[in-house]
Amino acid sequence: MDIKTYMHTLGRQARDASRAVARADTNQKNRALLAMAAAIERDAARLLAANAQDMDAARASGLEPAMLDRLALNEKTVAGMAEGLRQIAALPDPVGEMDELKYRPSGIQVGKMRVPLGVIGIIYEARPNVTADAAGLCLKSGNAAILRGGSEALRSNQAIAACVREGLAAAGLPETAVQVIETSDRAAVGELITMKDYVDVIIPRGGKGLIERISGEARVPVIKHLHGNCHVYVDDRADLARAVKIVENAKTQRYGTCNTTESLLVARIVAATALPGIGAMLAGHGVEMRCCPEALAILEGAHIAGLKQASETDWDEEYLAPIIAIKVVDGLDEAIQHINAHGSHHTDAILTEDYGRARRFLREVDSASVMVNASTRFADGFEYGLGAEIGISTDKIHARGPVGLEGLTSQKWVVLGEGQVRG
Numbered sequence: 532m533d534i535k536t537y538m539h540t541l542g543r544q545a546r547d548a549s550r551a552v553a554r555a556d557t558n559q560k561n562r563a564l565l566a567m568a569a570a571i572e573r574d575a576a577r578l579l580a581a582n583a584q585d586m587d588a589a590r591a592s593g594l595e596p597a598m599l600d601r602l603a604l605n606e607k608t609v610a611g612m613a614e615g616l617r618q619i620a621a622l623p624d625p626v627g628e629m630d631e632l633k634y635r636p637s638g639i640q641v642g643k644m645r646v647p648l649g650v651i652g653i654i655y656e657a658r659p660n661v662t663a664d665a666a667g668l669c670l671k672s673g674n675a676a677i678l679r680g681g682s683e684a685l686r687s688n689q690a691i692a693a694c695v696r697e698g699l700a701a702a703g704l705p706e707t708a709v710q711v712i713e714t715s716d717r718a719a720v721g722e723l724i725t726m727k728d729y730v731d732v733i734i735p736r737g738g739k740g741l742i743e744r745i746s747g748e749a750r751v752p753v754i755k756h757l758h759g760n761c762h763v764y765v766d767d768r769a770d771l772a773r774a775v776k777i778v779e780n781a782k783t784q785r786y787g788t789c790n791t792t793e794s795l796l797v798a799r800i801v802a803a804t805a806l807p808g809i810g811a812m813l814a815g816h817g818v819e820m821r822c823c824p825e826a827l828a829i830l831e832g833a834h835i836a837g838l839k840q841a842s843e844t845d846w847d848e849e850y851l852a853p854i855i856a857i858k859v860v861d862g863l864d865e866a867i868q869h870i871n872a873h874g875s876h877h878t879d880a881i882l883t884e885d886y887g888r889a890r891r892f893l894r895e896v897d898s899a900s901v902m903v904n905a906s907t908r909f910a911d912g913f914e915y916g917l918g919a920e921i922g923i924s925t926d927k928i929h930a931r932g933p934v935g936l937e938g939l940t941s942q943k944w945v946v947l948g949e950g951q952v953r954g
Contacts, residue, residue, distance in 0.1 A: 534714070538722035541677055542729025544707035545650045549675035552708050553647045557624040559702050560671055567698030568616040571663065574694055575609045581690040582659065589683045597787035597851040601657035602684055612663040612691070615913065619667040622917075625936050626673040629945060640947040645940045647673030649731035652723045653921065654679045654745060656737035659687035664912075666695045666709040668921050672939035675708045677730065679723060681737070682715035689713065724749040734934070736922045739849070754934060756899070756925035758849040759789030760875040761907040764866040764892070765809075766883035767800035773904065774882045775808050780906040781880070783816045787851045789923060790878050790900075790910040794846065794856045796866045802826065802859045807833035818853045821845045825859040846873040863888050867895050874898060876925040878910035899925050899932035 532540070552560075571578065582604040589602055625645045632642035651674050655661045662678055669676035680688040692711035699706050712719050724733050724745055732752050735745040739758045746753050763781050765774050781792035797805055802825065810830045813820055814837045821841040822830060830838055845856040846869070860866045863881075870879050880902035881892040889903040900910040910933065912920020917935030924930045930938035 534716055534718045535722055537714070538712075538719055538726065539729070541707075541710050541712065542650070542726045544705075545675040545677050545710060546729050548705040548708040549647070549650050551705050552670060552675055553626070553649075553673045555673070555704060559704065560624070560673075561620040563670060563698045563702035563704055564616045564620040564667055565698075566701035567663070567666065567695050568613040568620075570694035570697045571609060571613045571616070571691065574690070575606065578609055578687065578690045578694075579604060579606070581686040582684075585659075585684050585686050592683075594683060598657045598683070600785070600787040602659070602687075604659060604687060608660055612660050615660075615664055616667045618913075619671050619936070622671065622936060624671065625940050632947070637953070638949065638951050642945055642947075643942040644945045645937070646943055648939055648941055650675045650677065650729055651921075651939065652677045652679070652726075652730045652733045652751065654720055654723070654733065654735045654737070654741070656681040656741060657684055658736070659684045659691060661736060662688045662691040662711060663695070665921055668936060668939060670699075670704075670708060672936045674939055675710075677710050677712065677723060679712040679720055685715055720745075721748065724751055724753075727751050734922050754922065754924045754926060754930055754938070756789070756875070756877055756923050758875050759791070759877040759923075760794060760847060760849050760873065761790060761792050761877055761910075762794045762796060762866075762870050762874055762879040763792045763907065764796040764860075764863075764870070764879070764881045765798060765801065765805055766863060766866075766881060766885065766888055767798035768885040768888065769798075769801070769805070769882040770884060770904075771801065771805050771808065774805060775812050777880070777882060777904070777906050778809050779812050779816070781908055782813065782818060782855055783853070784906070784908050786853055788908070789849070790907050791851070792855065792880075792907045793848060793850050794858070794873070796858050796860050796869060797826070798862050798866070799825075799859050800862075803829055806830055806857070806859075807835065810835035810838075813837070813855065816853065818855055821854065821856045823858045826857045829859075830857075849875065863891065867892065871895075871897050877923065878902065878907045880905060880907050899923065 628645040653665045696706040734754045735742045806829045876898045878900040912933040920933040
């Protein structure tokens with residue numbers, strides 16, 4: 532079967548299945564989710580074996596360290612997939628929820644009902660756990676899904692897909708409600724993003740190159756973020772001991788994620804006091820620091836290793852590596868201006884004990900997630916209580932930030948009457 536025929540077959544099956552999923556009740560969807568979780572736990576060894584084959588092939592092909600980190604599964608991440616599905620099952624079902632019901636002078640009630648989007652196409656690189664997260668979130672929100680994982684995770688994704696199909700069948704739902712594309716041919720992506728008769732929205736998860744391609748070529752609406760240049764700003768009224776701890780987590784807990792801090796801004800008043808401690812911590816983790824001249828002078832004076840002068844391009848960079856850009860700023864105004872000019876509108880944090888400054892930062896920083904005295908690594912669907920996330924959106928229309936169940940639904944107007952006619 533050629534790619535076009537194959538993809539259109541998947542599309543037709545997904546559209547048919549979407550109707551069955553949209554009318555499924557909460558109990559039926561939850562039974563499927565819990566059966567998927569049980570299958571993943573039962574087949575953990577098989578999933579890890581498939582992933583080991585993917586990892587061997589990826590290393591042999593020279594896949595970069597950040598991508599290898601995303602590709603790898605272990606016992607903890609497999610257990611996390613199952614737990615994510617159980618958390619999704621425990622969440623309230625958004626489908627059919629009605630709100631804003633108001634009586635009009637005519638006697639009718641007007642409000643909104645939450646409904647599924649329909650068929651969601653998800654394109655992602657490396658991360659096999661996305662297969663389980665996407666399947667669970669799309670199902671609970673009443674949607675069918677067509678998933679296209681990266682070629683480097685083909686074996687892992689197919690092993691997880693088998694558990695997903697088993698869960699759907701156990702609950703009496705069509706196995707075609709979640710379809711994982713079985714070919715690594717890139718032409719499949721080209722077909723998926725133009726099948727507007729079958730697909731209602733595309734969600735890409737991956738590197739900037741992938742997302743730019745999808746955004747440029749898609750004929751279906753796209754929910755996306757291009758990259759994650761996340762900032763931490765250390766205010767002159769910050770608790771500096773706490774700042775070291777937060778910056779350590781925000782930068783070094785994982786390097787290859789979109790919510791990892793890539794840029795550190797420090798208020799000039801406390802720079803000489805704050806930077807040596809933060810710099811020593813980063814150097815201890817082997818992080819290269821690309822500094823503005825003022826930060827560089829302070830850190831060199833403190834005999835910190837791993838320093839380099841920053842170039843202008845460093846302020847816009849998503850490193851996905853043990854590298855951080857450091858800049859001394861005059862204060863809150865310059866920090867906000869710098870973040871809005873150079874950030875990716877993903878996640879940014881202020882460290883301060885000043886309530887007024889924290890409120891200003893929350894209002895004025897134009898990002899999907901804005902934080903006070905917390906690590907940017909919390910910008911995650913699981914941590915936000917969404918059970919899991921389908922992705923993080925830096926768009927401003929429909930969904931913004933971690934996209935969970937509500938972000939995978941829309942609303943339609945509903946009118947409840949008792950025989951009223953318009954005069």
